Amino acid sequence: MKAIRRFTVRPVLPDPLQPLSDLARNLRWSWHTETCELFQAVDPEIRRTAECDPVRLLGAVSAGRLAELALDEQFLRRLAEVSADLRDYLDGPRWYQEQLAQGAELPAAVAYFSPEFGVTAALPQYSGGLGILAGDHLKASSDLGVPLIAVGLLYRHGYFRQSLSRDGWQQEHYPVLDPNELPLTLIREADGTPSRVVLALPGGRSLHAHIWQAQVGRVPLLMLDSDVEENAPGEREVTDRLYGGGSEHRLLQEMLLGIGGVRAVRTYCRLTGHPAPEVFHTNEGHAGFLGLERIRELSGTGLDFDSAVESVRAGTVFTTHTPVPAGIDRFDRELVARHFGDDGELPGVGVERILQLGVETHPGGEPEVFNMAVMGLRLAQRANGVSTLHGSVSREMFAGLWPGFDAAEVPITSVTNGVHAPTWVAPEILRLRKGYGGTPGRWDSAADVPDRELWDLRRALRGQVVTEVRERLYASWRIRGAEAAELGWIDSVLDPDVLTIGFARRVPSYKRLTLMLRDRDRLRELLLHPTRPIQIVVAGKAHPADDGGKRLVRELVRFSDDPRVRHRIVFLPDYGMAMARKLYPGCDVWLNNPLRPLEACGTSGMKAALNGCLNLSVLDGWWDEWFEPDFGWAIPTADGLAMDEDRRDDLEAGALYELIEDRVAPRFYDRGGEGLPERWIEMVRRTLGTLGPKVLADRMVSEYVERLYAPAAIAQRALDPGTARQLADWKARVRAAWPRVAVDHVEAVAPNAAGGSAELGSTLVLRVRIALGVLEPADVEVQAVAGRVDAADGISDAQVFPLKPAGGQDLEGRWLYDGPLALDRTGPYGYTVRVLPAHPLLATSAELGLVALPMESMGDGAGLLMR
Template sequence: MKAIRRFTVRPVLPDPLGDLAELARNLRWSWHPRTRDLFRSVDPGLWEASGCDPVRLLGGVPAARLAELSRDEAFLRRLGEAADELREYVTGERWYQQQAQGYAHLPRAVAYFSPEFGITAALPQYSGGLGILAGDHLKAASDLGAPLIGVGLLYRHGYFRQSLSCDAWQQEHYPVLDPNELPLTLLREADGTPALVALALPGGRALRAHVWQAQVGRVPLLLLDSDVEENDRGERDVTDRLYGGGSEHRLLQEMLLGIGGVRAVRTYCRLTGHPEPEVFHTNEGHAGFLGLERIHELTGADAGFDTALEAVRAGTVFTTHTPVPAGIDRFDRELVARHFGPGAELPRLDVGDILRLGMETYPGGEANLFNMAVMGLRLGSRANGVSTLHGAVSREMFAGLWPGFDPEEVPITSVTNGVHAPTWVAPEVQALGARDLAGVDAGDLWELRRTLRGQLVDEVRRRLYASWRQRGAATAELGWIDDVLDPDVLTVGFARRVPSYKRLTLMLRDRDRLMELLLHPERPVQIVVAGKAHPADDGGKRLIQELVRFTDDPRVRHRIVFLPDYGMAMAQKLYPGCDVWLNNPLRPLEACGTSGMKAALNGGLNLSVLDGWWDEWFEPDFGWAIPTADGAATDDDRRDDLEAAALYDLLERRVAPRFYDRGPDGLPDRWIEMVRRTLTRLGPKVLADRMVREYVEELYAPAARAHRALDVTAAGELAAWKARVRAAWPRVAVDHVEASATGTTAELGATLALRVRVHLGELTPDDVEVQAVTGRVDPEDHITGATPVPLKPVGGPDQEGRRVYEGPLALDRTGSFGYTVRILPAHRLLADGAELGLVAVPSEATGEAAGLLMR
C-alpha cells in the first residue's frame, strides 16, 4: 500500500550529544574532514548507507547507540572540540574582516543569487557547472569571511537521477525530496509561523513560497519553496524541478527567484538582524528580476523609475556564464508583459519601462524577445565573464548594446572561475599537501597517484555493477566487471553535461584507432566517462547511447566505461583517480570548464582544447593542448575528424609514452615532475579563494562605493543628467582634427600636437571627455590595442559654438601607428565611459584620423 501522507520523525538526542545537531545542520561538515570523521564514528555502516549525510545518519541511529555515545568520554571530547571549532570558524576574524579594517568601502553584505547551488550531494539542488560554481563561491566566501547571503530555489525533485535502459537510452527519475529530511531549517516569524513571500499573478492569483535556510559555514543560503498549502496546484509546482517546464513555468521560477528572492532577503534580515545587502550579485540572467523588485521598492519612496534604476544599477553585479545566445533564457514580450503592471506584479512600474530593459533592441536582436542576460547587463553597473577568453567572447556577443564602441571596449570584464579545494581535493592529497610539495619524494607522489587510481577502480566496478543490474542483467553474467579497469593503467577521465558542443563522442570518430589505444599491448589507455543530457535533449541522449553501445563491446568494456548518474558524490572519486582529464569542446564555447581544475588540484594532468580556463593557464608543464581546426573553410565533420586525429596522436605519441617510460628506479620521472608542477604552480591559480578575492576587490567593493554614493538624491541627479545628455547627443560632433606634423612618417620619440574642433550643442565641457585614441593599425586602418589620451579644452566657444581641444600625442612605437578622436559622455558617477553607449567620432571628411607610419 502507498502512504497517503509522508512526514519525518526526528530523533531526540541525549543532552550530551546536542552539539551533533548543530554540526549536522551546518554544511561545513561537507568540506571539513574531522567533522565527517566524527559522524562516521557514530555508525560507520549507517554513515555509508546514508550517503555520508549527517541528517539522515542521525535519523537512523538506534536509541541504544545514542545512549552509548552519550557516555563515551572520548567521543564527547571529540564532539566538544568539533563544536568549539565550528563556533570559532563562524564568528572569528578571517581575511575579509582583516581587509575591512583598512577599507571602509567593503560591502557590509552581498546577496548572491543563482538558480542552482551545488553544496553537497546531500542537498541535490544543481545540474552542472553553474550550480557547482555557485556552491564553491559560497564555501570560499565562508572560508574568507565574506558576508554573503545566498539566494536560490528549493526544487522538490532536484534535477533528475539518471539510469540507462537495456538499449542504453537515458532514463530520468525524479525522487521526491522532503525538506525536513535535508540539512535545512524553515525560516519562521517571531511568533513561530513560517515566513512567507508572495508574488501577485494575473487574474488575482498569488504565488506564495516558504523560505528554507541552509547554513554553508558562515554563509546563509535561502531557498524558496512554492510547495505550500496556500498555493493552488499549479503554483505549488513552480519549484517542482530544476530547469523543467515550458516558458511560463520558467518565467515564474525566475520571477520567484529574483523578486521573491529579494523579499526573502528582506525578511531574513528583519528576523535575524543580518545587515542588509549593499551589493546584489546576479549569477547568470535567471535571477535578473531582482533588479526590478529593488526598483519597485524605491519607487514606493517617491523616486521615479529612472532615478530608481540608477540607484539599483550602482550596487548590482552581473555574471554571464554562456558564450552563445542560445544558452540565454528569452521570453516572448507578451508573456512578460502579462505578468507585470496593474493587476499583476510590480504595479508601480510601467510595463513599457520593464520591457525596454530586456528587449533586444540592437543590431542582430529580435524585437519581440525579452532577453534575461540583456536585462542583467542593463540593470548591472558591473559585469563579467568567467575566464579571460569568455570575457572577450562576451564583449563580442553583447557589443550591440554599446553601438559605436569596439568590442574590446564593451564594459564586461572577467573573473576566471575557481574551485573549492577542501571540497574537491582527496584526503590523501590534502595530507600530502601539508608537506612541502616541492620536496616530496617522487616515489611518494607516484604511490599516491596509484592509490587514488585504485580507489577509482573500486568505485567504477561498484557503480558499473549497479548500472548493469538496472539495465536488466543477471548476476551470473556480470563476472567480467571484476576485471574492469586496472590500477596500473593510464586512466583518462571525461565527465560533464552532454550538450552537443562538449562533444562527448569525439573520441569515437575513428573507433579502430581508439580500440588500438585502449588495447595497446605495452601502453594501454583506459577511459572513464560520465554525464547527463537534459531531459528534453534527445540529441544529447543519442550521443550517450552511441558511447554506451561502444563501451558495451566485450572487446573493450574492461578499458572504457560509462557511469550513469554523474553528480558530486561520483565526482569526488573521479577527479582524484584520473591521471588525465580530457576536455574537447568546440572552441570558444566553453565559458570556463572547472572540472579540469578539480583534477589538477589532485595531481591530474589536463588534455584539452585551448578553451575556457585552459586557454588562459595552459603550460606544457601542466598537460597538453589539443590543436583546433577552426578555419573558415573547415566544415563540421572535417573539423571533428581533424581534432579527433590530433587527440589520438597526443595520446599515442606523447601522453602514453610519458606515463609508461620508466627511469632506473622504475618511476616515470617526467610524468611525476608534471604532477608536481601541476600541484605547486597551477593549483594556487585555480582556487575559489582567489576567485572570491577578485570578486571582492574588483567588483563588490567598487559596487558598494557606487551604492553609497548614489542615494536617491544623487541617483536623481545622475538620471536627469543622462536624460539631458541623450537628448543633446545628436548635435555633438567632431568638426575638425589637425596635427602639428603632416605627411605619413614620423620619428620614434617625437610628439604630435593635436588640435581638435568640436560641436557640443547644449552640452558643456563638464559633460564630456574628448579623447585621442591611439594604437597600431591593421591594413584596413582599424586601431588595435587602443590607448585613450584625454585632450583639454582651450578657451571658450567661437561664434558658431565650436570649442577647441588640444593635447600632445607621443609617438612611442614603431610600425603602422594611427590615431582618431572621439567624444564620450563624462560624469563622476559613471562606472565606465561606454556606459551610455554614446560616442561621437570624426567623419571621413573631418581631418586626419589614422595612418601614421612610424619608423
C-alpha cells in the same frame, strides 16, 4: 502496501550528544574532514548507506547506539573539539574582517542569487557547472568571512537521477525530496508561523512560497519553496524541477527567484538582524528580476523609475556564464507583459519600461523577445565573464548594447572561476601536503614530497577509482536488466596500473562527448595497446529535453558495451558531486574537448588539477589563460570560420589521438631506474604546486570582493536619492542633446614628418574643434585613439590620449581641444578623435553607449607610416 502519507520522525539526542544536531545542520561538514570523520564514527555502517548525509544518519541510528555514544568519553572529547572548532570558525575574524580592520571600504553585506547551488550531494539542487560554481562561491565566501546571503529555489524533485536502458538510452527519474529530511530549517516569524513571500499573478491569483535555510558555514542560503497549501495546484509546482517545464513555468520560477528572493532577503534580515545587503550579485540572468523588485522598493520611497534604475545599477553585479546567445533565457514579450503591471507583479511600474530593459539590440536581435541577460546587463553597473577568454567572447556577444564602441571597450570584465579546495581535494592529498608543511595558503609543499611517495599515492587513488567504477558499473547493469550471473567480467574492468583518463560533464553538443569516437579503430588501438594502454572513465547527463544529447550518450554507451573494450572504457550514469569527488583524484589525465570558444570556463579540470591530475584540453575557458606544458597538453584546434563541422571534428580528433599516442602515454609509461615515471611525476608536482594556487575559489572570491563588490558598495553609498535623481536627469539631458554633438575638424602638426610618415619617438600635436550643442565641456571627455592600422584603416592595439580644452568657444560656438599624441611604435599607424559623456558617477565612459566620431575622413594625418 504504499503509505498514504509520509512524515519524518526525528531522533531525540541524549544531552551530551546535542552538539551533533548543530554540526549536522551546518553544511560545513561537507568540506571539513574532522566533522565527517566524527559522523563516520557514530555508525560506520549506516554512514555508508546514508550517502554522506549526517541528517539522514542521525535519523537512522538506533537509540541504543546513541545511548552508548553518550557514555563514550573518547567520542565526547572528539565531539567537544569539533564543536569548538565550528564555533571558532563561525565567530572568529577572517580575511574579510582583517581587510575591514585595515581600513578597506567593503559592503556590509552582499546578496548572491543563483538558480542552482551545488553544495553537497545531500542537497541535490544543481545540474552542472553553474550550480557547483555557486556552491564553491558560498564555501569560499564563508572561509574568507565575506558577509554573503545566498538566494535560490528549493526544487522538490531536484534536477533528475539518471539511469540507462538496456540499449543505452538515458532514463530520467525524479525522486521526491522532503525538506524535513534535508539539512534545512524553515524560517519562521516570531509567533512560530512559517515566513512566506507572495507574488501577484494575472487574474487575481497569488504565488506563495515558504523560505528554507541551509547554513553553509557562515553563509545562510535561502531557498524558496512554492509547494505550500496556500497555492493552487499549478502554483505548487513552480519549484518542482530545476530547468523543467515550459516558458511560463520558467518565467514564474525566475520571478520567484528574483522578486521573491529580494523579499526573502528582507524577511531574513528583519528576523535575524543581519545587515541589509548593499550589493546584489546576479549569477547569470535567471535572477535578473531582482532588479525590478528593487526598483519597486525605491519607487515606494518617491524615486521615479529612471532614478531608481540608477540606484539599483550602482549596487548590482552581473555575471554571465553563457558563451552563446542560444544559452540565454529569452521570453516572449507578451508573456512578460501579462505578468507585470497593475494586473500582476510590480503595480505602478510601467510595463513598457520593464519590457524595454530586455530588448535585444544586437544584429539579428528579435524585437518580440525579452532577453534576461540583456536586462541583467542594463540593471548592473558592473558585469563580468568567468575567464579571460569568456570575457572577450562576452564583449563581442553583447557589443550591441554599446553601439559605436569596439568590442574591446565593452564594459564587461572577467573574473576567472575557481574551485573550493577543501571540497574537491582528496583527504589523502591533503594529508600528504600537511605532512610536508603544507597549509591552506601554501601549495609549494609538493616540491618536498619524494617521487616514490607521490607515485604510490597516485596509484592508490587510481585503485580507489577502479573499485568505485566496478561498483557503480555493476549497479548500472543490474538496472539495465542484466543478471548477476552474466556480470562476472566487471571484476576485471579497469586496471590500477593503466593510464586512466577521465571525461565527466554535462552533455550539450558543444562539449563533444563523442569526439573520442571519430575513429573507433584508432581508439581501440589506444585502449588495447600491448605496452602503453589507456583506459577511459566517462560520465555525464543530457538535459531531459535534449534528444541530441541523449543520442550522444547512447553512442558512447554502445561503444563501451563492446566486449572487446568494455574493460578499458566505461560510462557511469548519474554523474553528480559524490561521483565527481572520487573521479578527480583517481584519474591521471582529465580530458576536455569542447568547441572553442564555447566553454565559458570549465572548472572540472581545475578540480582534477588540485589532486595532481594532468589536463589534456582544448585551449578554451580557464585552460586558455593558464596552460603551460608543465601542467598538461593543449589539443590543437581548427578554428577557421569556413571550416566544415565534420572536417573540424576529424582534424581535432586526429590531434587528440596523436597527443595521447605520441606524448601522453609514452610519458606515463617511461620509467626510470627505480621504475618511476620521473617526468610524469614532475608534471604532477608542478600541477599541485604551481597551478593549484591559481584555481582556488578563495582567489576568485577575493577578486570579486576587491574588483566588483567594493566598488559597487562605494557607488551605492554615493547614490543617495537626491544624487540618483541628479544622475538620471543628467543622463536624460545628455541623451537628448547627443545628436548635436560632433567632431567638426581635426588637424595635426607633426614635427619631422614628411610624405605621410613620421619618426619613432616624435609627437603629434592634435587640434580639434567640437560641437557640443547645449552641453558643456564638463559633460564630456575628448580623446584621441591611436594605434596600428590594417589595410582597411581599422585601429588595433589602441591607446587613448586625453585632449584638453584650449580656451572657450570660437565664433561658431565650437569648442577647441588640443593635446599631444606620442608616436611610440613603428609601422602603419593611425588615429581618430571621439567625444564621450563624462560624469564622476559613471563606472566607465562607455556606460551610456554614446560616442561621437568624425563625420568624414581625417585626410592628412591618418595612417601615418612610422619609421
